[in-house]
Structure formats: structure tokens, C-alpha cells
Amino acid sequence: MLNRTELTRASALKNVLKSRYPQLAVMVVMLAGYLFAILAGFIGTPVGSHNFSIVFVWIAWWAVLILVAVPFLGRGWCAVCPIPLPGEWIQRGAVLDPPGSRPRGLNLRWPKALRNIWLQNASFLLLALFSSILLTSPTTTAIVLSAMLFAAIGLSMVFERRTFCRYLCPVGGFIGLYSQTAPIELRIKEKQVCVTCEGKPCYSANMLRSGVGSQSGYGCPWDVFPGGLTKSTYCGLCMECLRTCPHDNIALNRRPFGADLAAPTKRLDESFKTFIMLGSAMVYAAILLGPWGSLKDAAYNVGSGGWFLYGAGFLGFILVLLPGLFAAILLPLSGRRPLKQRFAAFSTSLIPLGLMFWVAFSLSFVLTNASYILGSLSDPLGLGWNLFGTAALAWQPVLTAILAPAQTLALVGGLVWSGRTARKTSAIAGGSPVPVIGFSLVATLVMLWLLL
Amino acid sequence: MKRSELVSRILITMAVLGAIAVPILFWVRTPLIHARVPEDGGWIPDALRAQVGVPLRLRLTSDDVLHGFSVGQMRMEAVDVLPGSVTEVSLMFEQPGTYTFYCTRQCGPNHWRMRGTIEVTGGSTTQDAPSAPLYVSLDLDLDAPHDSAAVPGEKPSAARGEQLAASLPIDRSIDYYRSHSPYQAFADLEDTSLTAAQRWDVVASLWGSNTAPEALARGGDLYAQNCAACHGETGAGDGVFADDLVAAGEASAQAMAGAHDMTMQAPVILADPATTLGASPALLQGKILRGGMGTGMPMWGSIFTEDQIWDLVAYIYSLHFSYH
Numbered sequence: 001m002l003n004r005t006e007l008t009r010a011s012a013l014k015n016v017l018k019s020r021y022p023q024l025a026v027m028v029v030m031l032a033g034y035l036f037a038i039l040a041g042f043i044g045t046p047v048g049s050h051n052f053s054i055v056f057v058w059i060a061w062w063a064v065l066i067l068v069a070v071p072f073l074g075r076g077w078c079a080v081c082p083i084p085l086p087g088e089w090i091q092r093g094a095v096l097d098p099p100g101s102r103p104r105g106l107n108l109r110w111p112k113a114l115r116n117i118w119l120q121n122a123s124f125l126l127l128a129l130f131s132s133i134l135l136t137s138p139t140t141t142a143i144v145l146s147a148m149l150f151a152a153i154g155l156s157m158v159f160e161r162r163t164f165c166r167y168l169c170p171v172g173g174f175i176g177l178y179s180q181t182a183p184i185e186l187r188i189k190e191k192q193v194c195v196t197c198e199g200k201p202c203y204s205a206n207m208l209r210s211g212v213g214s215q216s217g218y219g220c221p222w223d224v225f226p227g228g229l230t231k232s233t234y235c236g237l238c239m240e241c242l243r244t245c246p247h248d249n250i251a252l253n254r255r256p257f258g259a260d261l262a263a264p265t266k267r268l269d270e271s272f273k274t275f276i277m278l279g280s281a282m283v284y285a286a287i288l289l290g291p292w293g294s295l296k297d298a299a300y301n302v303g304s305g306g307w308f309l310y311g312a313g314f315l316g317f318i319l320v321l322l323p324g325l326f327a328a329i330l331l332p333l334s335g336r337r338p339l340k341q342r343f344a345a346f347s348t349s350l351i352p353l354g355l356m357f358w359v360a361f362s363l364s365f366v367l368t369n370a371s372y373i374l375g376s377l378s379d380p381l382g383l384g385w386n387l388f389g390t391a392a393l394a395w396q397p398v399l400t401a402i403l404a405p406a407q408t409l410a411l412v413g414g415l416v417w418s419g420r421t422a423r424k425t426s427a428i429a430g431g432s433p434v435p436v437i438g439f440s441l442v443a444t445l446v447m448l449w450l451l452l
Numbered sequence: 453m454k455r456s457e458l459v460s461r462i463l464i465t466m467a468v469l470g471a472i473a474v475p476i477l478f479w480v481r482t483p484l485i486h487a488r489v490p491e492d493g494g495w496i497p498d499a500l501r502a503q504v505g506v507p508l509r510l511r512l513t514s515d516d517v518l519h520g521f522s523v524g525q526m527r528m529e530a531v532d533v534l535p536g537s538v539t540e541v542s543l544m545f546e547q548p549g550t551y552t553f554y555c556t557r558q559c560g561p562n563h564w565r566m567r568g569t570i571e572v573t574g575g576s577t578t579q580d581a582p583s584a585p586l587y588v589s590l591d592l593d594l595d596a597p598h599d600s601a602a603v604p605g606e607k608p609s610a611a612r613g614e615q616l617a618a619s620l621p622i623d624r625s626i627d628y629y630r631s632h633s634p635y636q637a638f639a640d641l642e643d644t645s646l647t648a649a650q651r652w653d654v655v656a657s658l659w660g661s662n663t664a665p666e667a668l669a670r671g672g673d674l675y676a677q678n679c680a681a682c683h684g685e686t687g688a689g690d691g692v693f694a695d696d697l698v699a700a701g702e703a704s705a706q707a708m709a710g711a712h713d714m715t716m717q718a719p720v721i722l723a724d725p726a727t728t729l730g731a732s733p734a735l736l737q738g739k740i741l742r743g744g745m746g747t748g749m750p751m752w753g754s755i756f757t758e759d760q761i762w763d764l765v766a767y768i769y770s771l772h773f774s775y776h
Contacts, residue, residue, distance in 0.1 A: 028464050032471035039472055043479050046515045050536025095460045097453065381475065383482045384511055384538025392537075 005254040006189075008242070017239045017252065020096055023080065031082035034145065036380070041142020045382025049395070051138040052380035055372045057145070058135050063366040065175075066358050074179030078172060079237040083148055084165050087156025088221065098216065105157040110167060110223075116269040120173030121276055125318070127170050128280050129311050132287065132299040162221040165236060176233040177273050178355045180260030185232050185253050186241070193249040194227030202226050202241035202250070217243035226250060231260045233270070258352060258417065264345035264425045271347035272323065278350055278443065279318035281357035285450040289364055326350075329435040337429055345429035346436050349422035353440050356414025357447055360407040364451060367403055371396045407451050415444045485512045487519040487533045487555065490562040495553070498568030504575025508543040520556030523570065524755030530556040545572040552754035558681040561696035561716075564750035585758070587738030590631055594738045600635035600730035604652040610775045613657030616650050622658060629662040630737075634729040634769070656773040663766045663775060671767030674760060682748065687722035687771045694719050697748040716748040723771050736765045 008014040016022050033056070041053035048054035069077045089095055093104045133140050152164035165172050188194050201217075203225040220226065222236040226245075229235055242250045265271060286292065287299045298306035323343075330342050337345070371393060378391035385391065418440040422433035486496040492515075502508040512521055514535045521541060522530035533539050545551070555566035587594065620641075632640075634655045641651040676685070682697065684690040700716035722728055731739075740761050743751030752761070 024460065028467050031464075032467045035468060036471040036475065039475055043476070045513060045536045047536030095457055095464060097457045379538075381479060382513060382536045382538070383479065383484065384513070384540070385478075385482075 003256050003259075004185075006251045007184075007254055008250075008252045013252075014242075018243050020243070023239065024096065026080045027082055027085055030080055031085050034082045034149070038142045038145045038149075040381050041138040041140075041145065043381065044138055046138060047382060048136045048138055049369070049372050050376060050379065050382040052376050053138045053141045053145070054136065055369075055376035056380075057141060059366060059369050060373050062362065063370070065171075066362045067366065070175055070178045070182065071355065071359065072182060072184070073237075074182030074184055074232050075175055075235060075237045076182075076184070078165065078175060079239065081165070083152050083169070084156070084162045084221070086149065087153040087164070088162065090153065091156040091160075092218065107160040108158060110159050110163050114167060116267065117167070117173050117176070117273055118269045119168050120170060121269065121273055123168055123170035124173055124276060124280075125315065128276075129314065130302060131284070132296075133302055136300075161219075161223050162236070166222055166234065173273055174277050177270065177277065177351060179232045179235075181258045181352055181355055182232065183255055183257050183259075184237075185229075185255050185259065186226070186235050186237055186239075187229055187251055187253055188227050189249050189251050191227065193247050197227075197247060197249075200225065200227070201244045201246065217241075219244070230263065233260070258421065261348055261351060261421045262424055264348040264428055266341060266344050268340070268344055271344045272319070274347045274350045274354060275322045275326070276318050278354040278357060279322045280314075281354065281361050282443070282447060282450065283314055283317065285357075285361045285364075285447065289361075290450060326436075326439060329439055330431070332435075342429050342431060345425050346422065346431075346433075349418050349425050349433070349436055350440065352417035352421060353414045353443065356410045356417070357443075360410040360414075360447065360451055363403060363407055363410070367399050368397045369395075370398050404452055408448065411444050411448055411451075415440055483511070484538065485510055487512060487514045487521070487566070488516055489560045490565040491560070492516065494566045495555075495568040500553075500568065500570045502543065502545055502570050502572045504545050504548050504572055506544075506574075508545070508570070510541045510543065512539045512541060513537065517559050518557050519559050519566070522554060522556045524552040524554060525757055526551065532557070543570075545570075546575070548572050548575050554755055556677065558693065561693045561700065561748075563681070563693075564748075567754075585737060585741055585753075586630055586734040587741070590734050592732075592735050592738055594735065594742060598633065598730040598735060599726045600633070600728075602635065602638060602648065603725040603729060604772075605649060607772065607774050608649075608652035608656035610653070610656040610660030610773060613650075613653030613655065613660075616646060617654045617657050620644060620654065622654065624658060624661050626662055629658065630733040633732040633735070634659065634772070636732070638729075656775070659769050659773055660775040663770070667763045667766050668770055668775075670760070671763035671765070671770075674756070674764050675767050678752070679764070682719040683722050684719070687728075687768070689719045689721035689723075691719060700748070715746070719748070722768050725772050728768060728772060733762070733765045733769075736768060737761050740764060 008017065037053040037057055040051055044051045044053065065077055091105050091107075127134060127144065130140070134144060135141075148164075148169070151168065152162075155163040155168070194200070202220060204219050217240050220241055221238055222234055224234050226235075226241045242252070287296055290296075294306075295310070298304070298310040301307050326347065327339065327343050330339060330346060372395065374388075374390040375393045375395075378388045379385045419433070419437045422436040422440070425436075426433040485500075486493075488494060488496065500508070500510075510521075512531075512533045514533045514537075516535060518535065519533040520530045521533050521539070522528060523543060526543075526545075528543070531539050531541055549572055551570040551572060553568050553570060555563055557563070559566065628637075634652075637655045637658055638648075638651050641654055644651070646654065675683075680691055681693050682689075682691040684694065697716045698718045720727060728736075739749070740756070741751070741753035743749050743753075756764070
């Protein structure tokens with residue numbers, strides 16, 4: 001393939017990825033950290049800036065996720081996320097061993113009507129409505145982390161594969177969306193090899209259902225047939241297919257940024273995900289970084305009249321105003337396709353814009369609050385410990401000199417990237433890209449005004 | 453089960469236990485005293501025990517805003533209790549008794565409610581029985597109206613009054629000072645040939661002669677730290693929490709007899725001469741010591757020493773008299 005470099009040609013990397021041990025080791029460390037974050041949320045200090053659950057989840061993890069993992073590795077985080085782990089172990093009845101002969105749990109197929117990301121859109125919005133207390137209250141964070149863990153375990157007992165990751169995880173939805181822009185992908189090498197492959201163990205070696213399969217691994221936990229992969233959206237980079245493929249036909253490739261965006265989406269659930277992420281970045285910037293005290297109060301006082309107004313405004317802006325405006329600018333365009341299809345297709349061009357909105361917004365609060373990380377490392381529960389001698393470090397914003405230039409660069413870069421994507425989309429979906437570029441420009445100007 | 457599977461399961465179990473059990477173990481062994489605004493619980497726990505002569509080591513943390521910690525009737529510097537951080541304090545008690553620890557930072561409208569007790573036992577020293585405060589000896593009704601029937605037109609000067617008083621038979625004793633209001637002293641001068649303004653100057657000199665500059669300074673510090681948040685920096689009744697006390701109004705009524713008098717109310721305007729010049733030091737001592745019984749005025753008797761209360765009283769009068 002053009003512009004692709006197969007990274008798994010390096011045998012050292014390939015061996016690391018094929019072996020279960022390195023991934024398992026990282027995941028277990030992540031699981032320990034996740035459980036500790038839950039514990040810290042429940043028994044540690046209620047002061048968020050001194051509690052591991054807030055500092056390590058919403059500052060450290062978020063920074064790594066949105067500034068590094070998603071832009072450069074796509075679903076790289078999903079590859080080591082600990083949330084599905086306990087459920088998967090129970091489902092498989094094993095940590096390392098190959099699939100057994102007897103299925104555990106009910107292993108039902110996920111209902112067809114729900115095989116989309118509408119539930120993920122809803123779960124993200126649900127958390128987003130409570131984000132102000134979620135980001136500051138350790139107990140709330142611990143409750144949400146626990147709920148996600150138990151939901152993943154429960155779903156693993158009833159449904160096959162990683163149902164929680166694929167259809168419910170509030171984080172997984174946007175990671176999948178933005179993984180289309182990442183310069184990394186898992187793909188097959190030769191299509192014909194997959195076509196003629198008997199049994200297709202990369203997908204069907206799910207012993208829990210069939211009782212047969214490869215001794216080297218499980219069928220795709222993400223319910224994706226690697227042979228049909230054209231986008232990275234739903235590939236969790238778990239590397240299971242790399243282990244199960246009997247023909248060595250799976251490759252991890254380096255590719256150009258935004259490669260998946262060349263093929264516009266046709267799905268409205270994915271389109272709305274784009275608007276949810278774009279709009280929520282703008283609303284968060286207004287609430288957390290803006291000068292409007294009454295807006296901040298409304299967002300923080302969950303359950304108050306002001307909060308209900310804020311919630312209605314938040315949902316209205318994201319689900320009605322933004323998509324409505326976008327549809328309105330597409331309406332006059334002549335095109336070969338109906339409005340719904342053009343709406344979905346052109347929303348693809350907003351994916352890089354949204355990602356850069358999140359990068360720019362996250363830079364603000366990550367650089368502002370990063371100094372809490374060292375303090376929390378030494379005293380994660382706020383009990384007066386000083387494990388590494390850094391407990392008493394004073395709060396100090398870091399790299400403030402580069403903040404505004406970096407944010408501007410990210411936003412302008414996102415606008416350019418979005419414009420280029422719109423041009424490519426227009427070649428496929430028909431119509432001029434200019435209105436979409438205009439939409440992106442106005443959104444970028446608003447974001448610049450909010451952040452700078 | 454393969455050996456690798458078994459080893460993995462053991463390692464995973466250890467990791468999970470390490471992430472949960474070990475922190476819980478240390479958490480249980482790290483008792484803290486939590487400080488929260490009174491609406492959310494105040495000091496938790498709020499009843500401590502100690503032994504005479506045995507250091508009491510406390511580890512304090514705030515769960516919300518900045519608080520302070522000090523123990524009443526003791527010579528100790530207040531310490532700050534910061535949100536999410538731990539402050540360590542070591543206390544040594546020389547006398548048995550019940551001590552009151554309290555918040556020294558204005559953490560909210562109910563800040564004054566944020567108190568706890570330390571029950572100190574043991575020790576061979578026998579305690580002197582406390583003597584009744586002066587307002588009790590004088591049988592003063594702390595809640596009776598005491599407005600001054602006359603007020604000075606301008607701020608009375610102790611220096612001017614000193615010259616005028618030289619030829620007058622004035623009782624400058626501390627007993628007279630503490631048991632009379634400035635207005636009573638003013639009235640006692642009615643038979644002299646002095647004008648009203650001159651009589652107020654003489655009263656100022658009388659009050660000044662019972663007010664040491666050091667006592668005034670200590671009283672000023674106490675006032676700024678403990679009183680200004682409600683009574684205002686200048687005694688104008690406009691402290692940062694004054695509005696909150698008024699707003700609490702009827703909602704703060706306590707379920708006891710005379711409930712209409714037991715609601716939070718606007719702080720007394722100490723800068724109003726009619727109010728303050730009609731009160732004797734003994735009366736002010738009683739009001740500070742007992743508190744306002746539900747009005748929002750704290751009970752300071754368990755916190756301030758007797759000397760501190762007299763210092764505070766002296767400072768309050770200095771709002772009305774010029775001693776220089």
C-alpha cells in the first residue's frame with residue numbers, strides 16, 4: 001500500500017506484540033492503578049487536587065490520552081485499558097491459556113438494533129452533563145470508574161466479546177472516532193489470503209461460542225473481521241488477530257495522518273459523535289476557562305434550576321444547534337446525494353477539527369494543573385504521606401509561555417486539516433467544500449476567542 | 453492449567469491486593485482529624501482525650517476550605533489546616549480539664565460553631581475553683597437594653613480630659629472602670645462645671661488610664677482575627693459575614709423558648725456610640741464570654757482567657773475614644 005510502512009516487519013516489535021506477556025503486564029499495572037484510583041476516590045481526601053483519583057485520571061491519564069495516545073496511536077489506549085480485563089478473564093475462564101472448550105456466561109450476540117455508537121454517544125453525554133463534579137469530586141469519579149468496571153464485567157457475562165468497549169464505553173466512542181486520524185493502523189497484508197482462509201480464526205476463534213479454534217488466541221474481542229478492515233474506528237489494537245492468524249497476514253502499519261478520513265462516513269451515529277465532541281470541547285472551554293461565573297455556577301450546582309437550564313442548553317447546542325447549522329449550510333448545495341448522506345459525509349471533515357479543539361482545550365488545564373501530579377504521587381490519598389519527597393510541592397502552572405502559541409497552532413492546524421478533508425469529501429459526496437470550511441472557520445474563531 | 457496461567461493468576465492477585473489491601477492497611481493506621489465547614493460536620497472527630505504531661509499529637513486535614521486550629525485557654529500559635537494537606541500539631545497540657553479547640557479561620561457564616569473538646573485527665577496538680585466572672589458578681593442582665601442616653605458630638609480626647617480631670621475628684625480605680633459604663637461616668641460628672649464635650653473628654657482619660665497600650669494592641673489583634681468578620685474592621689457591623697447572618701434570619705430559629713430572640717441577626721454595630729458607651733466593661737465581658745445565645749454571636753468563654761477578654765473590651769472602647 002502506498003505511504004504505508006509495515007512496522008511488524010521488525011521481528012522484535014512483532015514478537016513483543018504477539019506475546020501475551022508484555023501486554024498483560026501493562027494491563028495488570030493499569031488495572032492495579034485503576035483499582036487504586038477507585039479506592040482513593042472513596043477513602044482519600046475529598047479535595048480533588050490532592051487525590052490520586054482526580055489527579056491521575058483527569059489530569060495525567062487525560063493528558064496522555066488526548067495529547068499523545070489518540071493523536072499518535074489511535075486506539076492505543078484501548079490496547080492496554082484495564083476496564084474489560086476482569087470481565088474478559090471471567091468470560092474466557094483464563095488469563096493466558098488458549099480458549100477452552102466450554103463457554104462461560106451466556107455469550108449472546110449484542111442486539112442488532114444497538115450495533116452502533118448511539119449508546120456511546122448517550123453515555124458520553126450523560127457523563128458530560130455531570131462533568132463539573134466528575135472532574136472535581138473524587139467520590140463521584142470513584143463511583144463512575146466502579147460503574148464502568150462492573151458494567152464491563154456484567155456485559156461480559158451476558159454478551160460475547162468486549163460488548164462494553166464496542167458499544168457502551170463513553171471514552172471508546174471518541175477514541176474510535178479520532179483513531180481515524182492517527183498515523184497507525186492494523187490491517188491485513190493480502191486480501192486474497194483472508195478470502196481463502198479456512199475458519200477465519202482471527203474472527204471466529206471465539207471458543208466460547210463455537211468450541212473450536214486456534215490454540216494461539218481468541219477471535220476478535222471487538223467483533224471485527226480484520227479482513228474487512230478499512231477504517232480503524234472499531235479496531236481496538238488488542239493484537240489478538242496478530243496472534244491467531246495462521247498465515248501471518250496481519251500487519252501493523254505506519255501511515256499518513258488522517259488516512260481513514262479519505263472515505264467519508266455514511267453513518268449518522270458517527271456524524272453525531274463528531275458534533276458531540278466538537279460542541280462539548282467548546283462548552284467545556286466556556287465553562288472551565290471562560291470568565292462567566294454564573295455559567296460555571298450553573299454547571300457545578302448539579303440538580304439546581306440553573307443546572308437544568310445549563311443541561312438543556314448544553315444538549316441543545318450539541319445535538320440541535322450545531323448539527324442544525326451544519327445541515328442548513330449543506331441544504332443549498334447541489335449534490336448527487338440526499339442531504340442525510342451529505343450531512344454524514346461532510347461531518348467527517350470536522351473530525352480533525354474536533355480533535356484539535358480537544359488538544360487545544362486540554363493543553364490549558366493540563367499545563368495549569370500538571371504540578372499536582374508530583375504532589376499526588378507522594379501523597380495519593382491526602383494522608384500526609386511523602387513517598388517520593390514531592391508531597392509539599394506548591395502548585396505551579398508549567399510551560400505557560402508556550403500555551404497560547406501551541407493552542408493557536410493546534411486550532412489553526414485543525415482548521416487547515418479540516419479544510420483539506422472537506423475538499424476530499426466534496427470530490428466524493430459532491431457539492432462545494434466552501435460552506436463546510438466556513439463552518440469550521442467560524443467554530444475555530446469561537447474556540448480561539450474562548451481559549452485565548 | 454498451564455504453569456504460566458497459574459503464575460499469571462498469582463501475580464495478578466498480588467497486584468490487585470497490592471493496589472487495594474496495602475493502601476487500606478496504611479489508611480487505617482493513619483487517623484486524621486478532618487475539618488469541614490460546620491454545615492458539613494465541623495471537626496471530625498470533635499471529642500478528643502489527652503493526659504496531663506503526655507504529648508497529644510494530632511494530624512489535621514481540611515476536606516474543603518482553609519481552616520485554622522487552636523486550643524482555647526492555652527498559649528499556642530494557631531496553625532492553618534489546608535485542603536488536602538496534613539498539618540501536625542503536638543499539644544502538652546499542664547492542667548486537667550475540658551479544653552475547647554476551634555477553627556481560627558473565617559470559613560463560613562457558621563464558622564464560630566466549628567469547635568471540639570479535649571478532655572484532659574490525670575496530673576497531680578489540683579485546679580483552683582474558677583471564680584465567677586464580674587458580670588455575674590454584679591448581677592448584670594446581659595440582654596437588657598443599655599443604650600447610652602447621651603453621646604459625644606466628636607471623638608473624646610483622653611489628652612484633653614487629663615488636664616480637665618486634674619482638679620476633679622475622680623475614681624480611677626479598675627473596679628470603677630469595669631463596673632461603670634462610659635455614660636454612667638459621664639453622668640457622674642453632671643455636677644461639675646464642665647461642658648458635655650469636656651465631660652466626655654474626662655471619661656476618655658478615665659478609660660485611657662485603665663488601658664495599657666500593650667493591652668490595646670493585643671485586643672486589636674484578637675478583634676481582627678475573631679470579631680471583624682462579622683462586626684467589621686471598624687466596628688460598623690459590616691463584616692463579610694454580616695449579610696449572611698441577616699439572611700439566615702428566621703430560618704435559623706432554634707427550637708427553644710423565646711425562639712424569636714434566638715435567630716441569627718445583624719451583628720451589633722460596635723462603632724455606634726449609643727450602643728457601646730452605654731455598656732460597662734463588665735457587661736461587654738459578659739456578652740463576649742457568654743455569647744449571643746443563638747444570635748450568631750459566639751460564646752468565647754471557653755476560648756479566651758479572662759485577660760484576653762479585658763484586652764478585647766479595651767479595644768472596643770478605643771473605637772470611641774482618642775487615647776493619644
